[in-house]
Amino acid sequence: MSPESEDLDLAAETVRRFGEHVQAVLFSGDAPDGNLDAVPDLIAEAAGMDILADAGPLRAGHEIGVWGRHILREGCRLSLLTLSMLGEVCAGLATAVHAQGIGALALDGSECVPSGATVGAGFLPAFGLALDRRTAPDVLHIERDAGGKHLKGRAHFILASGRPDWLVCFARDEGANGWAALAIPASGRGINLEQVGSRLGLRAVSQWHVTCERASVADEWVLVEGSDASGLLSRVMACDWLGQAAIALGAARRAVHDARDYAGGRYQGGRMIIEHAAIRLLLAQAEHDTALLASVLDEHADRPLDSQRPEDLLRWAIGARLAVGEHAQRAVTNCLQVFGGYGYMDDYGLSKRLRDVGVLASLHGGPDQLLLLLEDMASPGGDR
Amino acid sequence: MDSALRQSIDRLAPIGRLLYDRGPRTLWERDTATLPGYLRRRRRAYLRFARTCIAPEAAEADRDPEDYDPRPLLLESGRRGFQSEFAVPPFGTMPLLALTGGKVLHAVLKAEEFCAACGGIGLSLLAHDLGIAPLLLSGHLPTIGRWLLPISHSNRRGSPVLAAFAITEPSAGSDVEESAGARRARVVTTARKVPGGYVLNGQKVFISGARHADVVSVFAVLERPDGTRGSVEADFTGFMVERDRSGYRVGRSEHKLGQRACDATELFFDDVFLPARNLIGTERSGWALNRNVLNYSRLPVAAIGLGIARGAVEAATDFARRTRLAGKPLLSYQEIQLGIADLWMDVMAMRGLVWQSARRRTPAQGVSSTAKAFCGDRAFAVATRAMGLMADHGYLTANRAEKAMRDARLNQIYEGTNQINRLALIEAIWESDLARAPWSLNPNVGSRSR
Numbered sequence: 001m002s003p004e005s006e007d008l009d010l011a012a013e014t015v016r017r018f019g020e021h022v023q024a025v026l027f028s029g030d031a032p033d034g035n036l037d038a039v040p041d042l043i044a045e046a047a048g049m050d051i052l053a054d055a056g057p058l059r060a061g062h063e064i065g066v067w068g069r070h071i072l073r074e075g076c077r078l079s080l081l082t083l084s085m086l087g088e089v090c091a092g093l094a095t096a097v098h099a100q101g102i103g104a105l106a107l108d109g110s111e112c113v114p115s116g117a118t119v120g121a122g123f124l125p126a127f128g129l130a131l132d133r134r135t136a137p138d139v140l141h142i143e144r145d146a147g148g149k150h151l152k153g154r155a156h157f158i159l160a161s162g163r164p165d166w167l168v169c170f171a172r173d174e175g176a177n178g179w180a181a182l183a184i185p186a187s188g189r190g191i192n193l194e195q196v197g198s199r200l201g202l203r204a205v206s207q208w209h210v211t212c213e214r215a216s217v218a219d220e221w222v223l224v225e226g227s228d229a230s231g232l233l234s235r236v237m238a239c240d241w242l243g244q245a246a247i248a249l250g251a252a253r254r255a256v257h258d259a260r261d262y263a264g265g266r267y268q269g270g271r272m273i274i275e276h277a278a279i280r281l282l283l284a285q286a287e288h289d290t291a292l293l294a295s296v297l298d299e300h301a302d303r304p305l306d307s308q309r310p311e312d313l314l315r316w317a318i319g320a321r322l323a324v325g326e327h328a329q330r331a332v333t334n335c336l337q338v339f340g341g342y343g344y345m346d347d348y349g350l351s352k353r354l355r356d357v358g359v360l361a362s363l364h365g366g367p368d369q370l371l372l373l374l375e376d377m378a379s380p381g382g383d384r
Numbered sequence: 385m386d387s388a389l390r391q392s393i394d395r396l397a398p399i400g401r402l403l404y405d406r407g408p409r410t411l412w413e414r415d416t417a418t419l420p421g422y423l424r425r426r427r428r429a430y431l432r433f434a435r436t437c438i439a440p441e442a443a444e445a446d447r448d449p450e451d452y453d454p455r456p457l458l459l460e461s462g463r464r465g466f467q468s469e470f471a472v473p474p475f476g477t478m479p480l481l482a483l484t485g486g487k488v489l490h491a492v493l494k495a496e497e498f499c500a501a502c503g504g505i506g507l508s509l510l511a512h513d514l515g516i517a518p519l520l521l522s523g524h525l526p527t528i529g530r531w532l533l534p535i536s537h538s539n540r541r542g543s544p545v546l547a548a549f550a551i552t553e554p555s556a557g558s559d560v561e562e563s564a565g566a567r568r569a570r571v572v573t574t575a576r577k578v579p580g581g582y583v584l585n586g587q588k589v590f591i592s593g594a595r596h597a598d599v600v601s602v603f604a605v606l607e608r609p610d611g612t613r614g615s616v617e618a619d620f621t622g623f624m625v626e627r628d629r630s631g632y633r634v635g636r637s638e639h640k641l642g643q644r645a646c647d648a649t650e651l652f653f654d655d656v657f658l659p660a661r662n663l664i665g666t667e668r669s670g671w672a673l674n675r676n677v678l679n680y681s682r683l684p685v686a687a688i689g690l691g692i693a694r695g696a697v698e699a700a701t702d703f704a705r706r707t708r709l710a711g712k713p714l715l716s717y718q719e720i721q722l723g724i725a726d727l728w729m730d731v732m733a734m735r736g737l738v739w740q741s742a743r744r745r746t747p748a749q750g751v752s753s754t755a756k757a758f759c760g761d762r763a764f765a766v767a768t769r770a771m772g773l774m775a776d777h778g779y780l781t782a783n784r785a786e787k788a789m790r791d792a793r794l795n796q797i798y799e800g801t802n803q804i805n806r807l808a809l810i811e812a813i814w815e816s817d818l819a820r821a822p823w824s825l826n827p828n829v830g831s832r833s834r
Contacts, residue, residue, distance in 0.1 A: 127775060128709055200781070268555070278807075282803075333764070337802075341797055351641035359779040
């Protein structure tokens with residue numbers, strides 16, 4: 001069942017109004033990444049408007065927020081639309097909204113995390129992907145002894161809309177025959193959070209490494225185990241990549257819009273620059289790249305997640321994320337080129353978009369890692 | 385080289401063994417070995433300076449360019465003779481033998497080494513060379529004697545005089561870098577002849593190194609004798625403007641994506657009086673002078689791209705060497721090796737083109753533009769790919785590839801956008817290779833034309 005178009009229109013209108021507000025609040029000053037001090041308040045407003053997913057079932061955001069429970073029945077279209085619209089305004093803030101949604105999605109309907117909590121999902125080893133067999137020794141894992149279950153190891157590059165209150169961690173658990181997904185309080189004993197250092201872009205979202213040193217795991221914190229956990233991990237990773245692609249699409253669309261505006265008003269060589277074939281080719285390529293990414297994202301946007309096999313979802317998501325590197329990045333850099341020297345300066349916002357899509361092209365997996373995972377799934381017996 | 389292959393080579397006949405390159409030297413050393421002795425020594429000197437003086441300052445200069453003062457490094461670079469390499473001794477420190485071959489070969493070696501350590505600091509050191517290039521290329525001995533030699537002497541004595549080069553204007557960037565645009569360019573910086581000299585008015589933007597420059601070579605449209613407005617092609621004229629001239633004002637420095645250690649600054653000229661001695665060369669020769677400056681400067685700019693790309697490759701290689709995956713170094717995985725090989729291949733191709741182009745006695749428009757555009761595009765691609773190979777670590781500042789990406793992006797824009805440089809290639813080969821078809825795939829047509 002696909003979402004009613006009136007519902008989508010209504011949601012899009014809400015997101016559009018929020019986006020205008022974000023634009024006014026974040027970018028009233030000169031800072032190229034916006035007024036980052038305003039991000040917590042904006043996130044709170046997104047929660048108030050039910051754009052942000054909520055961990056608890058009592059708030060509407062739990063159901064209709066980005067990556068809320070509705071995706072199981074209605075597909076990803078609303079989430080992708082919301083993220084691309086926010087990505088047009090600020091890819092970093094869009095990623096913060098996305099991160100909360102991914103954290104909530106990873107909870108898999110569990111009610112062990114209170115409403116209003118900031119949640120981050122941790123599944124990445126230091127290098128590589130959680131689903132890559134070679135990385136298995138490097139990911140978080142569960143140890144069992146007389147004292148119960150303990151979580152050990154590190155998870156990397158966890159996104160969150162602020163400092164996380166709870167972490168949903170995917171850990172190797174030989175006792176549970178593979179994977180386990182568990183929610184742990186981020187302030188718990190044995191849990192150390194460390195902010196990821198200075199980075200290229202997406203500065204409105206916070207990013208963390210977590211170290212677990214024999215952190216005790218209460219039974220009620222275990223969400224799912226075994227094949228259910230690996231299925232959930234696939235779903236979480238897929239939605240993570242799809243959301244990133246949607247945000248990059250938004251950034252690219254805005255870049256095309258701004259470049260077209262600029263080209264229509266800038267005079268050079270005796271003509272408006274839009275009349276030069278060099279500029280028209282750059283814009284046409286950018287439009288084409290943006291349309292391609294949009295079409296990839298559109299492909300299964302209306303299919304309920306409950307009806308998609310995890311490996312199909314992953315294939316779709318990998319295709320979309322690869323398109324970020326190939327198409328969104330090229331669209332934005334071509335648009336920057338339209339501005340000439342002005343595009344390289346912070347004033348026009350193109351440099352920020354280039355930085356942001358530069359991160360999105362490698363976030364939670366580089367292109368080669370994604371390709372190898374795709375090939376791994378295509379190999380006989382490779383479906384997971 | 386593995387031991388089995390080494391043993392097999394040992395079993396070759398003596399001449400066969402001689403023909404087999406078994407040197408353990410690095411790619412850098414192998415390339416250096418192809419240079420004449422005086423350039424081998426100079427390349428090593430550039431590398432030492434880059435590693436010991438530039439690299440340690442790169443991160444801080446990128447993070448906080450407002451507070452970065454390039455003068456200490458410029459002083460040290462000048463002391464080592466790197467800021468006066470435009471002329472041979474006793475006037476400068478250009479290698480004497482450079483007169484017999486490519487006059488910018490040492491400049492491209494310098495640009496690569498400096499920018500492999502930091503694109504921004506490298507540019508700030510090289511911007512001075514661009515600022516004084518019009519003086520030398522004017523070929524006008526009084527100009528050279530009045531301006532170039534004193535600047536050279538000061539820099540070698542340890543009191544650096546910094547120069548910058550100013551063409552770009554708010555409404556005329558690429559316009560003044562190719563013929564078709566120049567005919568219709570809206571250049572606002574004008575000069576008017578007055579008794580004893582000229583009066584300059586106008587504005588320049590994005591001028592590299594202008595914040596700290598003591599003198600600026602400025603191009604303006606000289607008013608015609610009948611008082612009418614001149615054109616770029618017929619009336620462009622170069623002037624030297626000293627920092628303390630009344631009416632000269634240094635505006636804001638831009639906040640830019642990369643190469644941040646080198647400022648890009650606005651300049652304003654409000655009724656700036658310049659005595660006749662400040663004229664560069666002769667009146668109304670500026671269009672040819674400007675174009676030739678670009679012919680010379682685009683090769684070092686190509687080498688800046690090459691250097692930035694090499695920096696990205698070195699960063700990715702270093703990362704792959706020290707990072708472990710499932711107990712093994714990343715570098716031992718085939719997919720990483722393939723990616724790293726792609727990066728090195730690009731750098732080697734870029735270097736081949738740049739060196740080959742710079743070996744010509746006189747840089748030519750088509751060759752320089754080709755090298756500039758090719759290296760600018762490849763540098764951005766290499767840095768982006770290096771980031772991708774490092775996955776999430778690629779966007780972290782500490783791993784250096786993201787800075788290389790930001791730095792490299794400028795090489796597709798400045799010194800003429802890469803679109804303009806492509807058109808410059810077409811313009812350069814239009815008569816010789818395109819319009820009159822000197823060759824044909826049809827052998828009959830070819831034989832008749834001969």
